[in-house]
Amino acid sequence: MTVHETTTATAGPKKARQDARGTKVRRRRVRAAWLFLTPMLVVLALVAGWPLLRTIWFSFTDASLSQMGSANFIGVENYLVYDEGWYGLLADPLWWQSVWNTLFFTVISVGLETVLGVIVALVLNAKFRGRMVVRAAMLIPWAIPTIVSAKMWAWMLNDQFGILNHMLMGLGIISAPLAWTADADLSMWAVIIVDVWKATPFVALLVLAALQMLPSDCYEAARVDGISPVRVFFKVTLPLIAPALMVAVIFRALDALRVFDVIYVLTSNASSTMTMSIYARQQLVEFQDVGYGSAASTLLFLIIALFTIVYLYLGRRQLGGDQ
Amino acid sequence: MASVQLERVSKRFGSTHVIDEVSLSIDHGEFVVFVGPSGCGKSTLLRLIAGLESISDGDLMIGGKRVNELSPQERGVGMVFQSYALYPHMSVYENMAFGLKLGKASSESVAERVNETARILQLEALLERKPKALSGGQRQRVAMGRAIAREPDILLFDEPLSNLDASLRVQMRNEIARLHGRLGSTMVYVTHDQVEAMTLADKIVVLNKGHIEQVGSPRTLYERPASKFVASFIGSPSMNFLEGTCRSTDARETRVELKALGEVVLPYGVDSNAVGSPITLGIRPEHLTPVQATGSDAFEVINVEYLGNESCVYVDSDAEAFLTCRVEADTPIARNDTVSLRIDTAQAHLFDEHGQALARAQDSAL
Amino acid sequence: MASVQLERVSKRFGSTHVIDEVSLSIDHGEFVVFVGPSGCGKSTLLRLIAGLESISDGDLMIGGKRVNELSPQERGVGMVFQSYALYPHMSVYENMAFGLKLGKASSESVAERVNETARILQLEALLERKPKALSGGQRQRVAMGRAIAREPDILLFDEPLSNLDASLRVQMRNEIARLHGRLGSTMVYVTHDQVEAMTLADKIVVLNKGHIEQVGSPRTLYERPASKFVASFIGSPSMNFLEGTCRSTDARETRVELKALGEVVLPYGVDSNAVGSPITLGIRPEHLTPVQATGSDAFEVINVEYLGNESCVYVDSDAEAFLTCRVEADTPIARNDTVSLRIDTAQAHLFDEHGQALARAQDSAL
Amino acid sequence: MTLTHLKRAVLKLGFWLMVIALVVYATFPFYYAVVTSLKPSSEMFQVGYWVDSVDWSNYVAVLSQDSFVQSIINSVIVAFSVVAIALLLGLTAAYALGRVRFKGRTRVMMLVLGVSMFPQVAVLSGLFEVIRVLDLYNSPGGLILSYTIFTLPFTVWVLTTFMRQLPDELEEAAIMDGASPWVTLTKVFMPLLWPAMATTGLLAFIAAWNEFLFALTFTLTDSERTVPVAIALISGGSQYELPWGPIMAASVIVTVPLVILVLIFQRRIVSGLTAGAVKG
Amino acid sequence: AELTISCGAVGAELTLCKDGVKQWEDKTGHTVNVVSTPNSSTERLSLYQQILNAHSSDIDIMQIDIVWPGMLAPHLLDLNKYLPKSATEGVFQPLIDSTNVEGRQVAIPWFTDAGVLFYRKDLLEKYDAEVPETWGELTDTADKIQKAERKAGNDDFWGYVFQGRAYEGLTVNALEWLASFNGGTIVDDQGDITVDSPEAAKALTMAHGWVDTISPPGVLNYTEEEARGVFQSGHAVFMRNWPYAWSLAQADSSDIKDKVGVTQLPKGGSDGQHAAGLGGWNLAVSRYSDNPELAADLVAFLTSPEEQKRRALEGAYNPTIASLYKDQEILDATPFFGTLYETFTSAVARPSAVTGDNYPRVSNAFFNTVHEVLSGSVTAKEGLSSLEGELKRIKRRHW
Ligand SMILES: Nc1ncnc2c1ncn2[C@@H]1O[C@H](COP(=O)(O)OP(=O)(O)OP(=O)(O)O)[C@@H](O)[C@H]1O
């Protein structure tokens, strides 16, 4: 809203700028805003502050699970060190492989989820009989616990007694059963299929909410103007739901960049489906190497942050607010 | 051909009857103005014609074809919404160009048309702004620009000038008239502005509580209102009404005994059935002249309103409401004066108990 | 004490100067009307007074206290928004009661106050409806009800009656006047309606492009406009302007040579510096009378507009624009007639090259 | 006329085909889970689209465990508390972030987002320590607190986005009516944000309902565990044997409340809430 | 006092444990809480580590995998200090070795497991084939029967299924192959890396040859259950699995009831050896326990011969005490225990003790390499030599 904050830095003599920045009302409003923010920030600091700082700290130590107390500071050795050949995270081809896998997975699955989610949301937004039930039905994939749904899909994707192969073969699309989760070429796609299936409702629900909040009267104008629904969608609906869609995509992308359980349950942690999170977990949990694992987590954090910032920068107009 | 026929069209919202068996015929190229009290159903009627609301009952024909079930785009209408309904994320230019691009117009001709419309509406300087950064009147002009830039067969205007200042309103009114002349399209126009209604309309439709009170040319409505409602609604300040009784009537004159002003003789005859029954005499402010009080029939002046070009004198008539007289701006009459009232009897209207105008004997067609 | 002083108040949106060093003083209990062209900054000025926009420069005082930094509630203002801004999820009743309840009024007195307001605004039957199910005019009345129910010290109205029909508007106008009398609160009112401005205002402020053109009583503005802008803006149809040259002036009369109408003599003197320089003569339509053409100075009638209570005659003057004359409704003049024009010279105004009114010699105060 | 009718019919048909396709796509795995859960364990390794004979034994087995029922109760408590906290804190924060322009707003937004950028395993042990310090280990409180780490950023962002879209004039009107920010938020914005709140609430609820890693790590005894852990702990006779039937039955059981919840919540996801508010 | 024990997950295992605990409770009058833990051993491990790292006393006694003692040792109690020597008497030596870290007895073996070969008696009979003694024989027989069965219309029939997913199970499987060819156990007792040997290459090349010929391509993602699924639904003739599959295959609802045989895993060649991967679970006591003596006592009770016998009888859990394999009662209940005695005594342990903390890395590098070899993305030779490099790299951090 424009109350008391409208004087922007674009123009106007210096005095005015200071004046506007310093007004009591504005200050009071800002104070109220911080007051409103505080509970959230306190809770977040409480739950996230220590764990995150700790992770970052450990990434510079040689801590291991069995001797966490006696961790030594080793600088960036976990990241990169020369000791008759390069060692460390940045020199590990598996890490780079997992970065690439993660990005591939994220781009493809979030892309598909977005498109599909918008389509589903449009359908759910239409008025028809039984809409309630369909809405509930569409949410089911998201509602099933990931560990269960991943197992369920593992079951359905099973090469021998999986129903998917059975169906595809019944339809004559494939002649021999495919080893969805074992075949290095297919396993990533299997994971993507499952993730898209699972996360589409998330996008759909958010977009649905955005669709419901649209101003209704300019749609009437579009109808009278005789604009085709497709054009209305791209020129009116899409720009108007863009902020919500962007947020949905951000959170989906964050989840996808940190993807873990689906892959963990569905495929072996072979290099073809190794993601950054799995890599980090492997180091942290399976290999007991808290230092190295924390380094991987921190790097993962940095990569995500980088992407997020780029993404937000590109989409800043959609999100409105700070120009 | 863009004629519009409504045949016993009704609209209900739940149990509220908003439009009640309205029948109306609008010729191709005609300019029809809807007037009526706030909430009487004008916008609803426009929305029914546009196809934005479903018709509960009755038929709507456009160009002779029943269109009840057609979508707005199939009806070939354009509309200026009372609530503007601008696209919030588009600039003024885009708002106006959006509907145009559809017609596969080349982008040059789109630009040309939009710029021309913007010029007419004096929006040239604002083309890059978003609706949020516009004043109320500017938004309204954008809403109008959007509809007229498309030049559709049927144009529906819902109070398109209500938020403009008087001089801009006059200009816009002229532009609309010119547009009507140029396009020859059918226009349906809702307004609360007396002057707009009178000057633009080929035909004025007076609506009241969802039904049509009277349809006619501006002059007919003003000079021969079919009912007390129309008489009071058209013309501002409103017509004065005086209760009384019809004493006698013949072909040439009618005697009426008024409670407040005593007996007056009107120079025309009315339906003889009215004799002896209660009657209401209507007289417009400009036909009621206050003069220096002459003895018995003296009334007190409650207020004198100066309007610049004229003044209004409010007189306490002992009747239900004050009587309003329209006088020159620099009238010597002041508050608390006592005045007599002179009625221009030729301009007086008579209404029966039910508010219907009494038919004049050998009334010449207007 | 709810007097309002603006001292060199400015407002900028980015680089757009919307309000430019406006100084204005409004007394306690005064009724001030803002008028001005669409987009001139009226709403912005109201919003500055309300505290909804920050003041870029200058001081705003309420009751003698600088309030630039106070929040709206501390200023004790109520406002009717041009865009209504109704709470869409609340019924009409709740919309009006919301502010009252926040004011910690007892629920009984809230109900009483809301019902009374609803009665005044003729909204009783709609109290349970949501804004969505209201007509434009009904919404506007709710917006007004919300502000006046609270009876604040300062009431700001932004075009509160623009979507109402003429007769309702007259009633509402009277209600506002009555409310003003009863509450004695300071009222600032934006309108495009000439009649509202003239009848309600103690003082009219004419705004143009963010600065004040003239402040004065309705009569002053109408009869002694300080500039061509004010002259053209106040009064509808607008004043006619004729180009010419000042030939001579003395204490009692001024001779002006008009391009279109030849020499006219005005019965008052002006600043003698004007002699010899180009000049504009302004004459209101009601003071320009078309008469049967008498030889040489004959003009063609372009159009005659019938307005019910009067007619407008548009005459082609060879000057830039048409000349408008206001005549009786049943004028015999018709399109394409030729007419001569008679000027009521006592009512003519003179403006210099820059559009400023020429000071009249020994001008009596109005 | 007939042509338009035909066109409309075709469009309608296409629409319904689409609906059906989407429903099948979304629910087939669940359907398959239901089918599997109703099969006796002997038919487990056979592909079958239908249930020939209904066998409730898996359900009986699951529900007869007290701890499973208890875990559903725990999940309900945890998920509802998480949603309540997330919505409350999210709404207030969204008001500040979406409606007030102040320096550092973007930074706060990014900070909030940053919390969701670390992999869960990385924060696990730190969070474990925090929870132990706060003495919330093995109690619903620990889960409720830890779940805010992923529900809160999401809620804050979504609500902020939606909050920004509400017309400015409404807040201005509230200000003129003398409403404090808190009243504006609760009385004016909240009712208008129902679609967004129902959505985020639902998503947060499901996220909390389904969370596994924290729930596993921060609880120890059966009486404190939540549903996903309970499901994960269902096992067969030996380490390697996966008891598909009971797992599927349990999954179906815990999904049903969610479906009901969706049916309830989605009534709030209605359109046109702001219609009629402002002109222009 | 109150103790907390984590043993097994829900199911028969848990019931057995609870029964045992109950007896101890009755005997001593203390109370014991039994908490269930995730079925997946990695998840269980990370849970333990969370708790142990927090020095929490929440769990006193833990059931830990045979490969974990090396990792968890710092957090575990030296049971020698609390228990008499007799507590580990008669236990298989490899198991004792694996639980003794730097002289500290950090856990007591509770039950054991070893890889065995399941085969379809009926099919071998039908096609007149012998139970294979070497991998070569197995390959031939499997191939033959698979071809014949497919011809007979059994389209998705396969010769041999095992655990090929890149996970700990593959380490065990591949270790068995290597050992059966005398290819060592990746890292020897001294900690030297021995994996890059011609024998190992041979073994892996052979295994690679199975994929998509006698083993389904999906085997690369099989764990125990997937393999059992294929075998138990009658779609394979041979299967490598743990003994647990026996009782399931013999269950009434099984398709192959009474058609199954169990034997030792084949030798690498005529000069090879039968090598079974060693699995199993131990009981350990947390150092942070408030009642270490009691906890140790409970461990001793649960691992006592009597208790192990009960578990063998009621749940077919393989005892860790050699003498119990001669117990007639046990042999009557589970006849194949006798045939497997050899297997258990000669089972090959994974090099977890010697690599300690680094075992998971070693195992991970190993099964990843094997998986790559199996899926054909590298040859066995290349894979092993790069594995050696990788292991050296890991060893850099000293094991
Ligand atoms: N956010 C903004 N950014 C830039 N310009 C703005 C913004 N808001 C308003 N304006 C401009 O400021 C000027 C004054 O606006 P304001 O709403 O005060 O006009 P107004 O006098 O109320 O007009 P109207 O009679 O049409 O309502 C307009 O020209 C408008 O375009």
Ligand SMILES: Nc1ncnc2c1ncn2[C@@H]1O[C@H](COP(=O)(O)OP(=O)(O)OP(=O)(O)O)[C@@H](O)[C@H]1O
């Ligand atoms: N959705 C609805 N449900 C119930 N009544 C409605 C609904 N929409 C409109 N109405 C009522 O229908 C009547 C006609 O509304 P409409 O908008 O057509 O009035 P209008 O003539 O355009 O009035 P105005 O001049 O005030 O714009 C009004 O009394 C209004 O309250």
Ligand SMILES: [Mg+2]
């Ligand atoms: Mg309307």
Ligand SMILES: [Mg+2]
């Ligand atoms: Mg305005």
